[in-house]
Amino acid sequence: MLDIRFIRENAERVQDSALQKGYKDVDIKKLLELNEARRELQQRVDELRTQRNNNAAKMKDGKPEQSLIDEGKQIKIALAEREDYLTNAEREYTDAMNVVPNIIFDDVPIGGEEDSVEIKTWGDKRDTAIDHLDFAVKRDWVDFEAGAKVAGAKFYYLKGDLALLENAIYQFALEFVVKNGFTFMTVPHMVSERIAYGSGFAPKSSTESNEYFIDNENLMLIGTAEAPLTGYHADEIIDEDRLPLLYAGYSPCYRKEAGTYGKFTRGLFRVHQFNKLEMYAFCLPEQSRDIHEKILKFEEQIWQTLGVPYHIINIASGDLGLPAAKKYDLEYWSPVDKKFRELTSCSNCTDFQARNLNIRVRRKDGKVEVLHTLNGTAVSLARSLVAIIENYQNEDGSLTIPEVLRPYMGGRERI
């Protein structure tokens, strides 16, 4: 969530950002009124609590007089009533706060998906290729039928060389992020509601969520390692000189992806479960813009090294989620679909997630403030396979292994 003081001082900007992101129900004026009401009730409750405390203090040492006890009872009754009002006011207020999205940066394009701005392209585009699923099935590298039998549609098995290739990409990317200062972590694959909510997943009801929830357990299967990585430092105050903290988390990602069947989501491109290596940063507010660019550079380096053509787009406001202030996507060139398709993305969430989960920094002068968080995909494995099959396939049905992956494939050049 945002800082209420920031909202108060920048009401118009926050309202504009919400609309530009497509959150039409957000009403900042109403929110500020709810906050005002809350504050007034808070003051009245505080007054009564002061009376209660003073009254109790008089009875501290000695036998309580009946008149004081009676007075205390009166206070107690009045207090209980006002505390009820306050509790309700607080609930209304926090409900309203929780739906206010992060503001967007000035350099975010306004509009919907089609308004995202290309800021860079790299590599030579290939003209044609066979669909990755047809290609892989022919080689017996992937089995969606068995996946459907065992777990349902959009579940799959990777087999043989393709499964080995997935592992090779993972090993390559892992080495890359560790070399660049990220601390590697494995993470819980489920998170509690609080962490899910705080990191920006799990909206109000589970029905409209992309996430899987565990019955009767207050747990959610993670859709990305971003969730447990964000929660890692929940409720902590981190000394300034420890920042930035860079982590890389590897995990399976579980997503419902309801209603996304179609030509462009065939095969491994959009599935219910895939593995992903995620970069994550906790940093000082003044560092987050630079680190965002740096994470983007890392993503580019990975795909340049793998030799897959791509472009970078600055995502338009309407496509940003609740927590992001700015987001870049790296989209690879698909010679099958003759267009760029999403491969990785990185977001600057500024203090939005951190405030939800109470993650702060202690400055050298002792001041405490909410820090910033960022996340970016190192490699999303299922999609990486699609990109590589499309861009490295040979006419004889074999697949050339990108050079940097060969050390992880027993030195083989093709499969």
Added chain:
RNA sequence: GGAGAGGUGGCCGAGUUGGUUGAAGGCGCACGACUCGAAAUCGUGUAAGCGAGGAGACUCGCUUCGAGGGUUCGAAUCCCUCCCUCUCCGCCA
């Protein structure tokens, strides 16, 4: 899953016949003194959130002793539920 013990400030650790205990003491940290400098020593300070006042340094009120609920004039202290940690047993990768 069963039995028992516990969860207090950045850390360790007092406080459990309810009443100046937001919380002793120690460590750590910051500043100062001493020193050519450092160590040691001594002194002072050292939680966060919300709200009110002030230009500001700050001052005041409220909340927080795992979380939530209850008893009471008053709860870190008593009761209930849940979560977590530790020990033993069971079960296993």
